[in-house]
Amino acid sequence: xxxxxxxxRIGLLRYLSNHEMIRMIERVLRRTDVRxxxxxGFHQRLKLSFGQALPTGVxxxxxxxxxxxxxILDHDFLxxxxxxxxxxxxxxxxxxxxxxxxxxKSVDGYFFKLIFLKEPEIQDGxxxxxxxxxxxxSFFNAFNSHSPKPGEFGQYLTIRxxxxxxx
Amino acid sequence: MKxxxxxxxxxxxxxxxVEKPSRYIGNEYNSVKKDxxxxxxxxxxxxxxxxxxxxxxxxxxxxVNKTDFAKCERAxxxxxxxxxxxxxxxxxxxxxxxxxxxxxxxxxxxxLQYEMSYPNVLRALRLGDIPIKSAHRxxxxxxxxxGGPCTFNPTPIEDFVDAFLIGDGEEATTEMLVAxxxxxxxxxxxxxxxxIEGVYVPRxxxxxxxxxxxxxxxDWAPVDQIIPYTEIVHDRGVVEIMRGCTNGCRFCQAGMIxxxxxxRSATEIxxxxxxxxERTGYEELGLLSLSSADHSQINDTVDLLKKITxxxxxxxxxxxxxxxVEIAEAIGTIRKSGITIAPEAxxxxxxxxxxxxxxxxxxFSAAKLAIEKGWKxxxxxxxxxxxxxxxxxxxxxxxxxxxxxxxGFHEISATIxxxxxxxxxxxxxxxxxxxxxxxxRFKLLNWTRRFAKLNFTDPYKxxxxxxxxxxxxxxxxxxxxxxxxxxxxxDWDEMFNPGKWMKIFEDKKIDLQKIMSAKSFKDPFPWDFVxxxxxxxxxxxxxxxxxxxxxxxxxxxxxxxxxxCQKFNVDNVIQEGIS
Numbered sequence: 112x113x114x115x116x117x118x119x120r121i122g123l124l125r126y127l128s129n130h131e132m133i134r135m136i137e138r139v140l141r142r143t144d145v146r147x148x149x150x151x152g153f154h155q156r157l158k159l160s161f162g163q164a165l166p167t168g169v170x171x172x173x174x175x176x177x178x179x180x181x182x183i184l185d186h187d188f189l190x191x192x193x194x195x196x197x198x199x200x201x202x203x204x205x206x207x208x209x210x211x212x213x214x215x216k217s218v219d220g221y222f223f224k225l226i227f228l229k230e231p232e233i234q235d236g237x238x239x240x241x242x243x244x245x246x247x248x249s250f251f252n253a254f255n256s257h258s259p260k261p262g263e264f265g266q267y268l269t270i271r272x273x274x275x276x277x278x
Numbered sequence: 279m280k281x282x283x284x285x286x287x288x289x290x291x292x293x294x295x296v297e298k299p300s301r302y303i304g305n306e307y308n309s310v311k312k313d314x315x316x317x318x319x320x321x322x323x324x325x326x327x328x329x330x331x332x333x334x335x336x337x338x339x340x341x342v343n344k345t346d347f348a349k350c351e352r353a354x355x356x357x358x359x360x361x362x363x364x365x366x367x368x369x370x371x372x373x374x375x376x377x378x379x380x381x382x383x384x385x386x387x388x389x390l391q392y393e394m395s396y397p398n399v400l401r402a403l404r405l406g407d408i409p410i411k412s413a414h415r416x417x418x419x420x421x422x423x424x425g426g427p428c429t430f431n432p433t434p435i436e437d438f439v440d441a442f443l444i445g446d447g448e449e450a451t452t453e454m455l456v457a458x459x460x461x462x463x464x465x466x467x468x469x470x471x472x473x474i475e476g477v478y479v480p481r482x483x484x485x486x487x488x489x490x491x492x493x494x495x496x497d498w499a500p501v502d503q504i505i506p507y508t509e510i511v512h513d514r515g516v517v518e519i520m521r522g523c524t525n526g527c528r529f530c531q532a533g534m535i536x537x538x539x540x541x542r543s544a545t546e547i548x549x550x551x552x553x554x555x556e557r558t559g560y561e562e563l564g565l566l567s568l569s570s571a572d573h574s575q576i577n578d579t580v581d582l583l584k585k586i587t588x589x590x591x592x593x594x595x596x597x598x599x600x601x602x603v604e605i606a607e608a609i610g611t612i613r614k615s616g617i618t619i620a621p622e623a624x625x626x627x628x629x630x631x632x633x634x635x636x637x638x639x640x641x642f643s644a645a646k647l648a649i650e651k652g653w654k655x656x657x658x659x660x661x662x663x664x665x666x667x668x669x670x671x672x673x674x675x676x677x678x679x680x681x682x683x684x685x686g687f688h689e690i691s692a693t694i695x696x697x698x699x700x701x702x703x704x705x706x707x708x709x710x711x712x713x714x715x716x717x718x719r720f721k722l723l724n725w726t727r728r729f730a731k732l733n734f735t736d737p738y739k740x741x742x743x744x745x746x747x748x749x750x751x752x753x754x755x756x757x758x759x760x761x762x763x764x765x766x767x768x769d770w771d772e773m774f775n776p777g778k779w780m781k782i783f784e785d786k787k788i789d790l791q792k793i794m795s796a797k798s799f800k801d802p803f804p805w806d807f808v809x810x811x812x813x814x815x816x817x818x819x820x821x822x823x824x825x826x827x828x829x830x831x832x833x834x835x836x837x838x839x840x841x842x843c844q845k846f847n848v849d850n851v852i853q854e855g856i857s
Contacts, residue, residue, distance in 0.1 A: 123290070146588075
């Protein structure tokens with residue numbers, strides 16, 4: 112069975128590199144009671160496939176990865192996995208998906224939000240909202256296109272907010 | 279203890295600007311946040327990536343956090359890029375659990391694993407806004423304590439540390455925290471500390487005897503080990519399978535100061551390993567000891583550990599004999615990275631001098647078995663500058679490398695270090711070779727570069743390590759000046775500046791030749807007041823035997839009279855075979 116995991120990383124965990132994030136998640140899953148399929152070799156790794164990698168420093172509310180297992184992963188598993196997760200990391204949804212499901216084919220892209228502490232210079236495709244002393248910019252980024260880097264536009268915070276799936 | 283929420287707020291603004299920010303974020307899985315009457319911060323005086331790999335911190339962190347009156351947090355020395363930003367933005371050295379400035383703790387504990395980290399200790403104090411010198415600290419400042427193997431010669435760093443714990447820390451650390459809690463003033467705290475067995479308080483004690491635990495209790499094996507986010511040097515769970523070593527290699531300080539040997543049983547090792555895997559999710563566990571192949575139940579241990587699936591095991595495999603290779607094979611040590619053995623010297627004569635206790639046959643049968651079992655790469659460890667070494671001994675290292683390569687390895691590498699005599703070993707009486715001589719001897723091996731990868735360690739590093747190891751109180755001024763001149767992370771090649779170190783030695787009028795020269799039994803050593811349990815007489819007789827190339831057997835086969843067991847009323851803890 113194939114499962115799609117939705118997770119978020121917030122706070123200081125945004126400073127993890129993509130590689131560090133993957134290893135952290137593998138260890139969370141290894142701490143649960145469920146046995147997953149492993150790769151061969153000395154360092155046996157879990158067979159996971161991840162959505163688009165993010166630059167270090169970006170808050171992620173739309174993390175995705177796929178995992179195959181013979182076990183049934185229900186809400187209890189989700190709770191158990193979160194109970195052995197580090198602070199500021201949370202798996203918030205697990206969907207059972209078709210065996211042929213692939214992230215590259217199914218994810219259209221992501222909505223990003225940039226938080227500015229001063230009025231930003233508007234770029235193409237940006238929607239800007241002013242809330243008192245902060246400006247919130249949102250825009251859509253197609254899957255596997257360039258993700259905004261922290262501070263790239265002078266923004267204070269960079270958030271990958273949600274994933275948009277193809278119909 | 280005052281918390282400083284500013285640290286966390288300021289960190290958020292700067293972490294985008296430093297290399298590998300994950301090494302500074304703390305709050306890792308299994309880290310402990312608790313409220314307690316007394317607070318301690320263990321500082322490893324090196325980068326997080328190194329410090330998080332160190333096992334001693336894991337033991338003490340666990341023990342202190344299990345008490346009902348004290349809590350333990352951690353800190354590490356940030357890399358220079360981070361240090362600069364921290365200073366610019368007014369961020370003090372902080373703990374990784376609650377982002378509290380280290381100055382706000384009741385106790386600061388340093389672990390001194392290698393002498394080259396001494397300037398790092400001073401830098402950590404400076405970044406923590408704690409007076410560098412013990413004499414300048416007030417009741418408001420934390421009590422600064424230190425432990426680890428370097429404390430067996432505390433004199434070079436004693437101006438900077440309030441109290442040293444010499445020997446095993448499992449019981450003494452809690453006793454020290456009780457004493458600090460009880461003391462009403464700084465001087466009273468120090469006075470109470472000075473009465474604890476194994477503790478040396480420079481202004482209060484004239485002599486000190488090391489602390490010892492008679493056995494390795496299960497409670498002291500940490501299982502909730504902290505999982506770093508950063509890929510650290512040894513990113514794996516750790517089980518200590520044995521403390522101490524009975525081989526009696528005459529150059530080895532660990533082999534002398536950690537006596538007697540205390541083995542954990544195979545079933546305990548299995549139980550601890552299983553828990554660590556469950557609680558950490560680690561994919562690899564390292565079995566820690568000074569000489570794994572000597573553990574009486576090593577075969578049973580390996581058999582039991584095979585029950586733990588989806589986990590790989592690693593074992594330091596330095597003893598050059600067939601058993602080491604068999605264990606590496608049985609435990610599934612990775613073949614890709616090669617097998618490591620340590621002949622230490624090129625000739626049998628010199629291996630007898632150092633009491634290594636292995637023959638050339640042992641070395642060749644280990645190599646032969648490694649080939650048969652499918653290893654294509656081999657790594658060898660040697661030292662030059664060992665006592666009585668001649669050019670023939672050095673050349674023989676090359677011949678040995680050549681012979682082993684011809685046995686059929688695709689790749690062979692050899693690391694050749696410069697021998698540094700250490701305190702409390704039979705070779706504490708020996709001279710250390712100077713850099714010019716080391717470079718001359720290295721040249722005798724250059725021909726082997728045609729077929730082997732040679733790594734020579736820097737002879738200038740060896741000199742500085744030698745001075746910090748065998749020097750006395752005057753070396754404290756050198757350490758202080760080194761820190762001022764930014765000679766921190768001296769063990770890191772990219773940060774090492776031998777010219778500046780030599781200039782400091784010159785300015786401070788340190789007689790290198792004198793410190794490096796041979797000594798007699800009657801010569802006083804700066805560490806004479808530290809009783810490791812091994813008598814100076816035994817060390818001297820071992821030194822004399824070395825010159826005569828006479829071996830001293832492994833003390834598992836009968837007492838060799840070093841004096842530790844009698845003095846502490848303990849014995850080697852050897853497990854019975856269970857197969």
